[in-house]
Amino acid sequence: MRLTIEPLDARDAAVVSLLHAWVTHPRSVYWMMRDATVEDVRREYGDIDANPHHHAFLGRADGRPAFLAETYDPSRSPLADLPELQSGDLGMHVLVAPPDGDPLPGFTDQVFGAVMAHCFADPSVRRVVVEPDARNEAIRRKNVAAGFVELREVPLPGKTAMLSVCTREDWEQARGDAAPHLTPALMDRAHRHLVAKAIGEYAHERLVAPEPDPARPGWWTLQAGDSSYSFSARTYPLEHWVVDPASITPPPDAQRFVAELAPVLGIPDRLLPTYLEEIASTLAAATWKLRHRRVPVAELVDADYQAVEAAMTEGHPAFVANNGRIGFGLDDYTAFAPETGEPVRLTWLAARRTATRLSLGAGQSEPALYDGELAPQARERFERRLRSLGRDPGDYLYLPVHPWQWVNKLAVTFAPDVARRDLVHLGVGEDEHRPQQSIRTFFNVSRPEQHYVKTALAIQNMGFLRGLSPAYMEATPAINDWVAATVEADAELQACGFTVLRELAAIGYTGDAFHRLAAPSPYRKMIAALWRESPVPRLAAGERPMTMAALLHRDADGDALVTALIKASPLDAEAWVRSYLRAYLRPLVHCLYAYDLAFMPHGENLVLVMEDHVPVRAFMKDIGEEVAVMTDADRMPLPPEVERIRGDFPDDVKALAIHTDVFDGVLRFVAAILAEDGVLGTDAFWGLVRATIEEHVADHPELADAAASYDLLRPRFRHSCLNRLQLRNTLQMVDLTDQAESLMFAGTLRNPVAAS
Incomplete structure (x- = not known):
């Protein structure tokens, strides 16, 4: 040009x-x-x-x-x-x-x-x-x-x-320099950070066992193949390791470190190159953030929702290879990665109605959905495009897709569908969106009150090809309606301010050749989207939303956002944590005891509502794919279209909805940050967690049998491991239709809330 x-x-x-x-x-x-x-x-x-x-x-x-x-x-x-x-x-x-x-x-x-x-x-x-x-x-x-x-x-x-x-x-x-972030100095920092995390999480999952250095208290050594690494580290409850990246000697190389440990980690030979590619991509993203995204924590304490979302630098706290994004080029990364903060205008397709499924939740209609999501000028432009091709707009549904997906997959892999006008490229929408940490979900920054849009994205990231199945999503709005109605009708959950952001509509195209084959495949998950409620219309004056992942964030200088929030609030650390646990943990415990209902409550799936820098309530999201009812129909009847979420789980696995997903998946990191920063000791922190559970039991004697059955205060619980899943199969680490059977365990962990 x-x-x-x-x-x-x-x-x-x-x-x-x-x-x-x-x-x-x-x-x-x-x-x-x-x-x-x-x-x-x-x-x-x-x-x-x-x-x-x-x-x-x-x-x-x-x-x-x-x-x-x-x-x-x-x-x-x-x-x-x-x-x-x-x-x-x-x-x-x-x-x-x-x-x-x-x-x-x-x-x-x-x-x-x-x-x-x-x-x-x-x-x-x-x-x-x-x-x-x-x-x-x-x-x-x-x-x-x-x-x-x-x-x-x-x-x-x-x-x-x-x-x-x-x-x-x-x-x-x-x-x-086309890649100014790829410098020796920044890459050394990235290697050190990632290897420190790898040592900590692999040791946590008992894949490796560092040996204490008898000559230097607080120092450890780890043998990896022919290499021996020395480092300083501190350990906390739940076998949580905090490794000092600067202390690691010799200077580490993350790919070499993983390759040396591959036999111990159990990575299949055929998948080791894929895992190493995800490691390399994670390193590249880390150097880009160090070069371009150095946002001090002080600027985030009062920042808006999307500024905080874009400032997150770690990704999933437990997974080592957590920024894989295989399929993105450097230009794609800078255009679409959430940390770049770039606005994105979604691409829209017209999908032939007879080959497309649109599912709507309660109170929704097709006209209302499109009237809300598409400006009148966009609708007029789309209709002109269809008429110019001799097509009747009434024969089509409008389907948003990720711009990368259109260019790299749909215009090529689904070229016959486009050529026969079963799919028609309409151009981009009027609104600007921001990709969220989940990378394929978009927040509408032009009109924040409008819905999130979640799109299919055929990149390999953290153990999955990030597609969306039209067949699987058909029941998503009905599932969300049932969960939302259950939550809204419960006095305890309403008192805690706990609610869900419903996935109101789902759409998927099924007219392609891949849907005519008998065997399922990732190609059936490439043309689909769903719409989820925004938290913005539900906020009161003085409230602001913040991703819960922010509580685990440290900036490039090592300052923790959760520490800064506590210091900026009017509460002391114990009162602040107590408020957080009432907003987060107590509702999850109640859902488990009252309904055998479990969510996937990790940091990106929770939106905290902050008031004067204190979390006072929470929105749960990503309901359709990651919610489960863990009991039979006699105890919890479900509508037929919602029956998919019922699971048959062993008793010792049911409690992992709190033990693994909350204690091990979120709170162990928060507790360690507060301890490291001298804000709140781990005994005090886990004492507050125990008190939150006990207070709920005291307030709900009618749930005493359920509380006894789940026994969240038991001395030990099964140690379910995430990295082991990804290391076993980096292409698809779990079967979403039978997640319990996919779990991998490494003995048991001492429960930090058990009576001493």
């Missing part, structure tokens, strides 16, 4: 009209001209044209107007009095035109590069200066990627700006 830059003619009415459409578009909110009239725009750029220290330029892509650029002398601007300014500085602004149709991947980066080249074409320019609105995280990330250094926030008319500068040398270095 050829990009050109020319002086802007503010006397040209057509140019002024075009600029007016650009600067008043909702995407251009930070340009601060949303309410401008055409005459306002003409006057503004006429004034710039008359100012010898300020210049405006029109950028074209292959001759088509595509962006606006401005340069100015900072010493003759509102920045003039700042001490950071230097001789040779040139100020710069750039505005990329809102896309007409599908956004072109990488186009904004190309424009940014062209404008920077235009600035540095003047040999007297030593630095480019920008001052984006401090809230504009997307452009700030692009600035940093281009070589800018953020100096500080400065007050300017109409905004608080992030003053940033880029030297000619920094720009040339950033421009010449």
Whole structure:
């Protein structure tokens, strides 16, 4: 693509009209001209044209107007009095035109590069200066990627700006390196962090057994093949290890470490390369975050929902290879990984109604669903597209897909379906979304009150190809309705403020060749989506949502968000943890005792509601795939369409819904962070956990038999292991239709809430 830059003619009415459409578009909110009239725009750029220290330029892509650029002398601007300014500085602004149709991947980066080249074409320019609105995280990330250094926030008319500068040398270095995050120093940090986690989690699952160093208290050695590693570490209840990454000697290489341990870890030879690829991808993501996503915890204490979501850097706390994303290229990663925080406009298909399943929950209808999810102009555009092909819009359902999925799978693997117009590409929607930590689920940032959208995504990530089955999802809305009704009718759960975010609708296309085969396959899970309620409409004044995964987050400097939240709250640590456990643990215990109902309550599946930095209640999500009723029909009758969630589990496995999924999967990490930070000792923490369970029993004597049956305070419980599942089969670590049979155990763990 050829990009050109020319002086802007503010006397040209057509140019002024075009600029007016650009600067008043909702995407251009930070340009601060949303309410401008055409005459306002003409006057503004006429004034710039008359100012010898300020210049405006029109950028074209292959001759088509595509962006606006401005340069100015900072010493003759509102920045003039700042001490950071230097001789040779040139100020710069750039505005990329809102896309007409599908956004072109990488186009904004190309424009940014062209404008920077235009600035540095003047040999007297030593630095480019920008001052984006401090809230504009997307452009700030692009600035940093281009070589800018953020100096500080400065007050300017109409905004608080992030003053940033880029030297000619920094720009040339950033421009010449397609992967500036892949440096020896950052990779060493990534290797150390991942190997420290691997030692801790493999030791936790009793795959390896570090030996204490008799000469140095607190130090350990681990033999891995022909290598011997030495490190310092501390251990906590539930055999939880905290390994100091900087202490590991010799300097570790995560792939070599895993390969050396492969015989011990039980990785099949045929799957070892796949696991090593997931390790490499996890390392690459870690270095990218260290280079581009260094958000101090102090900035997250009061940050909004999506800012916190994008700032999470660890992924699943237990899995070692947890950022695999096999199938993504570097450009896909920067466009679609949740930590990049980039907005995404979903691709929409029209799917022939006779070959597509749409399931709707209670109170939902097809017109209401699409009226809520698609702006009128998008619906009109889609209908025009179908009519232009001689198709009746009434014969189709609208199905959102991940942009990567369309480009890499649907337009190729399902080319016959597209060619015969059973699938019709309609373009992108109007709304901007943000990928969540689960990577294939999107939050609507244009209209936060609208539904999440969960899409099929055929990348290999953390033991699964991330597809969605139309057949399996057909019952999802009905399952969610039953769970939601059960929760809403329960006085205890309502007193705790516990509720679920329903998956209201599910859609999947089944007209392809793969659905005509007898054997199931991943290809049947590539064209499907579901819609889930947003928590935003349910928030009261003074409340804000936060992913529970944030409680396990440490920033690049090692500061913990949970510690910062406690210090910012009006409560002491014990009171804060007590409130958290009432919002999180107590409802889960009650669901188990009262209904034999178990969720998958890990950090990404819980949205905490924070009030004055304290968790006061919780939303549970991801219901359809990960909820189970663990009793027979006599104790808990279910509607026929919901019967799928009933499971036959051994008694000693049922309690693992709390012991493994809550104690081992979440609370052991929170407890260790608070202990490491000197905020709350582990005895006090686990004492509060025990008290939460005992208080529930005391308040519900009618559930005494169930409490005795589950016996959550027993001395020991079975040690169910997650990494063992992935190591055994990194392509599909569990069978979702029979998860209990997929579990792998390593003896028992001492229960930290048992009576001493």
